[in-house]
Amino acid sequence: MALAVNSPAFSSLVVEPRQYYIAAVFIVVAAILIHHTWSTIHYRRARRREAAAEPGGEQLPPAYPAFIPYVGNIASFVIDTGKFIRQATLYHGRLTSSKITLLGRHLYIFQERETISRIMRHQDLSSPMSLYNFGLRYLFGMPKAGLVPYADDDSGLSAKPLPGSNVAPEKRIDHLLHRAYHKAWTGSNLDAASRRFTHMITAQLLYDPAEIIPGGAWTQLDDMFSYFGKAVSTALIQTIFGPALLQLNPGFVDDLWVFDDGLPWLVRKVPSFLVPGPYRVRSRLQAQIRRWYAYSRQWFREDSIGSVADGGGDADPFWGSEIIRHLHREMLIKTKSGGDRGNKSGGFMDSESLSAHDLGMLWGSVSNSISATMMMASHIFRDPVLLQRVRSELEEQHDFSLDSPETETTIDFKRLWKLPLLCSCYAETLRLHVEVLLMFSSPHSDVSLGKWRLPRTKIALVNTVIAHMDEAVWNTKGGLYPLNTFWADRFIVDPADPSSGPVRPECKPIIRKKPWFSTDGLDGSWIPYGGGPSMCPGRFLSKTVILSTVAILVTKFDMDILTDQVVRDTWRFGLGVARPKGKIPARVRRREAGENPR
Numbered sequence: 001m002a003l004a005v006n007s008p009a010f011s012s013l014v015v016e017p018r019q020y021y022i023a024a025v026f027i028v029v030a031a032i033l034i035h036h037t038w039s040t041i042h043y044r045r046a047r048r049r050e051a052a053a054e055p056g057g058e059q060l061p062p063a064y065p066a067f068i069p070y071v072g073n074i075a076s077f078v079i080d081t082g083k084f085i086r087q088a089t090l091y092h093g094r095l096t097s098s099k100i101t102l103l104g105r106h107l108y109i110f111q112e113r114e115t116i117s118r119i120m121r122h123q124d125l126s127s128p129m130s131l132y133n134f135g136l137r138y139l140f141g142m143p144k145a146g147l148v149p150y151a152d153d154d155s156g157l158s159a160k161p162l163p164g165s166n167v168a169p170e171k172r173i174d175h176l177l178h179r180a181y182h183k184a185w186t187g188s189n190l191d192a193a194s195r196r197f198t199h200m201i202t203a204q205l206l207y208d209p210a211e212i213i214p215g216g217a218w219t220q221l222d223d224m225f226s227y228f229g230k231a232v233s234t235a236l237i238q239t240i241f242g243p244a245l246l247q248l249n250p251g252f253v254d255d256l257w258v259f260d261d262g263l264p265w266l267v268r269k270v271p272s273f274l275v276p277g278p279y280r281v282r283s284r285l286q287a288q289i290r291r292w293y294a295y296s297r298q299w300f301r302e303d304s305i306g307s308v309a310d311g312g313g314d315a316d317p318f319w320g321s322e323i324i325r326h327l328h329r330e331m332l333i334k335t336k337s338g339g340d341r342g343n344k345s346g347g348f349m350d351s352e353s354l355s356a357h358d359l360g361m362l363w364g365s366v367s368n369s370i371s372a373t374m375m376m377a378s379h380i381f382r383d384p385v386l387l388q389r390v391r392s393e394l395e396e397q398h399d400f401s402l403d404s405p406e407t408e409t410t411i412d413f414k415r416l417w418k419l420p421l422l423c424s425c426y427a428e429t430l431r432l433h434v435e436v437l438l439m440f441s442s443p444h445s446d447v448s449l450g451k452w453r454l455p456r457t458k459i460a461l462v463n464t465v466i467a468h469m470d471e472a473v474w475n476t477k478g479g480l481y482p483l484n485t486f487w488a489d490r491f492i493v494d495p496a497d498p499s500s501g502p503v504r505p506e507c508k509p510i511i512r513k514k515p516w517f518s519t520d521g522l523d524g525s526w527i528p529y530g531g532g533p534s535m536c537p538g539r540f541l542s543k544t545v546i547l548s549t550v551a552i553l554v555t556k557f558d559m560d561i562l563t564d565q566v567v568r569d570t571w572r573f574g575l576g577v578a579r580p581k582g583k584i585p586a587r588v589r590r591r592e593a594g595e596n597p598r
């Protein structure tokens, strides 16, 4: 029997397009839910197997559940990276390690303390070149040609190339750079740079020709963070890069701040047609750096090095310091015609790429140091008792007081390093505020990390925040000083008080007579500068920058911070030392010699 097309029976058999869509959506949702349930069951089983595993049994960290295969955990990772990593590495209240998937790419997050210690001691692990490539390309705008030497180098950063690598010694860009940084900021060069910095920051903070903060009177600052932060930027840039860069480009420091604000867009790879601002300021900064190159190439002479007016040591008024001269000698492509284009006969990159590299170095050193300095200062100024204790320690143990002469550099950075309370505040600031995802990789062979294994070429992540908040390690004095709060004395071990010190009382030796600053027992737990061969080479200069600036601020200024609403900017997670969201208004007063402490 034939069915008429326009009959009611026929139309009841016809499926409307809308019904197709509904069925398709239903199938997709069902598939997503099935995948999530399956991956959750798999994850839990793996965790149970982990708990039952014999000691020494080595396995891959289990995959953290995701809704959609391939896409994996990308949405949670991008929206709130810090929160997601915490969730992915906590199982039944215990820190652990997991594999996550981001658009088909597998990453391994390791968070147990013992595993972090092993990572930091492992000679085959160093920062992955893919990280450098990502940072230099997307954050600092290095052209593709400049990235090639990084991509080609799988030899690691240590003096001995990684087993399995065949990179020629002169092409080992990772090692050559790391060695140069190390030389720049240790030994006599570190002493000279520290002296230059303390000299310049004293000048920046104590001489205020525009009288923005006149002596004696209270002045309201719209944002104390940016006012004092700019002084630190200027002093640190001059210490490393010399005075010419800023003299030629008076807007450079302001541009660097604007760039810093835009970095969260760049790190998420949001294209320039959607957010043109950060790309524009980045190009402007690179052009300013190249203008400085041209000027310094023209005027620098070997006998410019070491002039007393520029701070002596390795300083010169054009390139600033030996590390910058070294980078220009060794990194820039050498050509027969003497410029940086034409027939190549050595070096790694042209001026355009080098200006992206230098922008990265400028930002990395300046942004982290400013944030750490201002966070440490604001913790001290917020607590009048602590402020008084820090002032007294500086006066009694360092002879640095309100009455110290301002006409010369009065800060002795080596003595600052010996002040237990100041150093404890410094270490506690970094514990509380450094938010970095450390990355490690082994290009040639799988790496054994105790109970876990990291496959070759895969990337391992360590979140400093989780390590810095590990209840199993850190001392809270029985819960009196929770780990999400600032406890100025956390890093002081007092022989008279068995419950003192940074690590839980049951795991520390007490051997001295006087209270002292200590990071003993914190392997894999206090890692603001990373660890192992790739640890931050600027950490010693950074400590001097932070301690000397805070010493001057607390001694020579009074400050009332006018807001309690300091909210951590989660949008910036992973970009170094966390800084507050929004401005920090403050009432500031220059203290005058001879006046009584408040």
Ligand code: HEM
Pocket (backbone or CB within 6 Å): 127, 157, 177, 178, 181, 185, 361, 364, 365, 366, 368, 369, 372, 434, 436, 438, 439, 528, 529, 530, 531, 534, 535, 536, 537, 538, 539, 541, 542, 545, 576, 577
């Ligand atoms: C509070 C301030 C600072 C913090 C928290 C910090 C932290 C870090 C971290 C976590 C790394 C990566 C380490 C790794 O890959 O394992 C790093 C690398 C680096 N830091 Fe710092 N840093 C600070 C200040 C400085 C300063 C002042 C300088 C320069 C004087 C500097 C120069 C560098 C350089 C050049 C690298 C790359 C090292 C390499 O390629 O071998 N940092 N820093």
